[in-house]
Amino acid sequence: MCKRYLSLLALSMLFIFSSCSEDNDLDIEKFKKENAYEGEEFEPSEESIFNLSSDWENQNGDTVQLNNVAGKPTILAMIYTHCEYSCPLITADMKELHSLIPKDRVEEINFLIVSIDPIHDRPDTLSRFMKKEKMDEKYWTMLTGTETNIRELAAVLGFKYKKSSLMDYAHSNLITVLNPEGEIVEQINGFGTDKKKIIKKVLNYTNED
Amino acid sequence: MIRLHYILISIFLLVGCSVLLSEPPSKIEWISIPSGEFYPFFADTVKPITIDGFFISSTQITNSQFLRFVKSNPKWRRSKIKTIFAESSYLHYWESDTTLGINAPPNAPVVAVSWFAASAYCTWVGGRLPDMSEWEYVASASKNKKNAYNDESFSSTLLRMYEKLPKIPLPNVGEKFKNYYGVYDMHGLVWEWTRDFNSVIVSTDSREKTNQDGKLFCAAGSIGNVDPSNYSAFVRYSMWSSLQAKFCLRNLGFRCVKDI
Numbered sequence: 001m002c003k004r005y006l007s008l009l010a011l012s013m014l015f016i017f018s019s020c021s022e023d024n025d026l027d028i029e030k031f032k033k034e035n036a037y038e039g040e041e042f043e044p045s046e047e048s049i050f051n052l053s054s055d056w057e058n059q060n061g062d063t064v065q066l067n068n069v070a071g072k073p074t075i076l077a078m079i080y081t082h083c084e085y086s087c088p089l090i091t092a093d094m095k096e097l098h099s100l101i102p103k104d105r106v107e108e109i110n111f112l113i114v115s116i117d118p119i120h121d122r123p124d125t126l127s128r129f130m131k132k133e134k135m136d137e138k139y140w141t142m143l144t145g146t147e148t149n150i151r152e153l154a155a156v157l158g159f160k161y162k163k164s165s166l167m168d169y170a171h172s173n174l175i176t177v178l179n180p181e182g183e184i185v186e187q188i189n190g191f192g193t194d195k196k197k198i199i200k201k202v203l204n205y206t207n208e209d
Numbered sequence: 210m211i212r213l214h215y216i217l218i219s220i221f222l223l224v225g226c227s228v229l230l231s232e233p234p235s236k237i238e239w240i241s242i243p244s245g246e247f248y249p250f251f252a253d254t255v256k257p258i259t260i261d262g263f264f265i266s267s268t269q270i271t272n273s274q275f276l277r278f279v280k281s282n283p284k285w286r287r288s289k290i291k292t293i294f295a296e297s298s299y300l301h302y303w304e305s306d307t308t309l310g311i312n313a314p315p316n317a318p319v320v321a322v323s324w325f326a327a328s329a330y331c332t333w334v335g336g337r338l339p340d341m342s343e344w345e346y347v348a349s350a351s352k353n354k355k356n357a358y359n360d361e362s363f364s365s366t367l368l369r370m371y372e373k374l375p376k377i378p379l380p381n382v383g384e385k386f387k388n389y390y391g392v393y394d395m396h397g398l399v400w401e402w403t404r405d406f407n408s409v410i411v412s413t414d415s416r417e418k419t420n421q422d423g424k425l426f427c428a429a430g431s432i433g434n435v436d437p438s439n440y441s442a443f444v445r446y447s448m449w450s451s452l453q454a455k456f457c458l459r460n461l462g463f464r465c466v467k468d469i
Contacts, residue, residue, distance in 0.1 A: 046292040148328070148337060148404070155324055155407055155454035156293065162408030 048182035049156050054149035056114075059126040059142045066153075067182065069141065073205040074110040074178040078150075078159050078171070080117035081129040086173055091133060093175060093195070098139065100199045106139065108206040109199075114153060115144045116161050116169055157184070179205045237274070237334060239264040239467060240391050245355070247346045250442040260346045264467040265339065268382035268393045269401065270330060272303075273315035275322070278330050280307055285326055295323035298457045302377050317379040318399050318462040324454040327402045331465035338404035339466040341449065345442070348396065350389035358439055367441040370397035377459055400448055402463040409450035 044050035050067040058064050077094055079087035091113075098111055115121035126142040135142075145153075154161060161171035177186035177198070186201060242265055246257040279286045279300075286306040290299055300321055304310025313319075322330075324338075331337050339347075351357035358364065370386075375398065383393045452461075 044291075048293065051291050051293050151404055151407070152325070152328065158407075158453065160407050160409070162405070 045181050045183060047184070049153070049178065049184065050182035052149075052152055052156065054145060054152060056143040056145045056149065057123050059123055059130055059137070061123040064141075064143070069110045069112055069178070070182055071180050072108060072110050073180055073185075073202050074112050074182075075202065076112045076114065076157075076176045076178060078114045078116050078154065078157070078161070078174070080115055080169055081121050081125055082117075082167065083169070085168075086171075090173055090175065095133070095135075097175075097195050097199060100195055101203070105203060105206070109139070109202055111135070111140045113140070113142045114150070115142065116150055116154070116171060118144055118147055118150060120167070158187070177202055177205075237270075237465070238267040240267045241469075242343075242347055242390055242392075245346065247342060247349070249342055249345065250439060250446055258342060260343060262469050263339075263343060264336075264469065265343075265347055265390075265392060266336075266464040266466070267391060269318035269398065269462045269464045270327075271316050271382055272309050272313040272319045275319040275330060276307065276309060276315075278333055282329070282333065285329060290326070293455070294325040295455050296457045298459075299323060299326070301457070302459065312378045314378055314381060316381040316383075318382050318394075320377070320379065320399055320459050320462045321457040322402075322461075322463065323457050324402050324406065324452070327463040328404070331463075334465055336465040336467040338402055338463060340405050341403040341408070343466060344395075344401065344403050345445075347388070347390060347392055350392075350395075352387070353389060355389055358442070364439065364441050367396050368444070371441065371444055374399065374460055399460045399462040400445075400458075402452075402461065403449065406449040406452055407454065409446050 044067070050065075050070055052066055055063050055065060075094065075097055077090050079090050081087075094111060094113065098106075098109075101109060115126065121144045123144065126144060130137070130140060130142060153159075157174065157176050159172050159174050161169050164170045173189065175188040176184055177188075179185045185205060186198065188198065242260075242263055244262040245260055247260050248257050283289055284291075287300045287303065288306050298321055300319075302310075302312040302321060304313070309315060328338055349356045349358045351360065351363045354360070354363075379399065382398065385394060386397050387393050388395055
């Protein structure tokens with residue numbers, strides 16, 4: 001008697017659960033992973049780009065998140081490494097910014113370059129690029145991600161880009177300054193801005209002040 | 210004793226039924242779109258680009274579908290969403306965080322959602338937002354023809370539709386314009402987000418080291434226009450180019466696609 005009761009109970013439970021089964025085709029696990037902030041100790045502020053929880057690969061092939069650069073101000077640019085037109089100018093601008101930091105404070109600012117070409121810029125490409133450009137891993141990080149993640153970061157920064165041919169992209173010339181919390185505090189559009197002024201400003205955001 | 214069993218069983222059946230009834234049918238119907246060639250409106254060449262096949266939701270995502278999403282993902286609720294991901298007008302016409310209310314009919318398209326929220330929804334259902342070229346590829350179909358952008362009557366119909374887009378509370382999806390592929394409301398209901406909306410009209414040619422502002426003259430955007438007669442596409446591209454990812458507009462919704 002009791003057994004029959006239990007099997008009926010099981011049947012009716014099955015009925016209830018099966019009514020929810022239309023959710024089965026939803027990729028919930030993947031979604032949770034990509035949007036996992038709850039329960040983590042790190043809670044970004046309302047305007048922080050660290051709210052993007054996307055996974056990226058750095059020049060060493062390690063999987064990292066954007067909040068890896070949290071805690072220090074970061075100077076950030078988006079380029080692709082085989083670009084022959086404006087990217088070398090952006091890279092040169094970034095290097096110039098780095099060179100303008102007083103020697104004793106050089107460790108206080110992160111430099112981050114994110115590739116917009118997920119197909120050609122793999123971690124080994126990024127690593128070679130950094131060697132060629134003499135970018136010390138102590139201060140510089142390069143990242144590559146998926147098309148979706150790159151679009152999302154570009155959307156947050158207000159960076160526009162489009163594929164103009166198989167290998168090339170047309171894109172904004174944009175350098176962004178993030179404070180240690182990951183909030184956008186300054187954006188430099190185009191070339192020829194007063195870089196000394198910018199570095200002075202960025203150093204004001206370091207936690208040591 | 211036996212009577213007690215029946216009572217318990219009927220309670221379970223009732224619970225089961227109520228679970229079924231409380232969830233309106235909101236499953237997405239995916240339409241298969243075959244691969245093909247497409248002439249993008251903005252392009253550097255007049256060569257067509259190849260579009261791989263994909264699945265697209267037959268209608269725009271509705272209020273009830275989006276409600277299910279925010280119910281199971283609290284951080285996308287109106288009161289919880291981070292300001293970096295949406296303007297304050299996010300879902301403003303809903304009665305509350307998890308109630309639709311009179312201005313949001315369950316089967317009307319969800320609007321006033323940011324690009325971030327739209328992307329997150331599509332990820333949740335195992336898809337993504339369509340790229341502009343994919344969206345335009347599907348949208349170029351009239352009732353009976355795959356590519357009808359060159360039909361003058363189709364183009365002028367679209368422009369007439371764009372002139373008088375409906376207002377909140379919006380009509381239901383899937384009731385008006387059904388195209389060749391069986392996809393509804395690509396035109397005439399609300400505008401739609403695309404994954405790469407932020408690729409339209411790069412402000413100036415970034416390959417030149419010049420003063421940017423010099424090139425920001427009126428109608429600079431029409432320079433890349435392959436087909437000037439395609440004014441309806443010009444309207445759409447201008448709309449996309451004016452957006453920012455956190456915008457939440459009352460005539461802007463979305464649909465999702467899935468890769469094959």
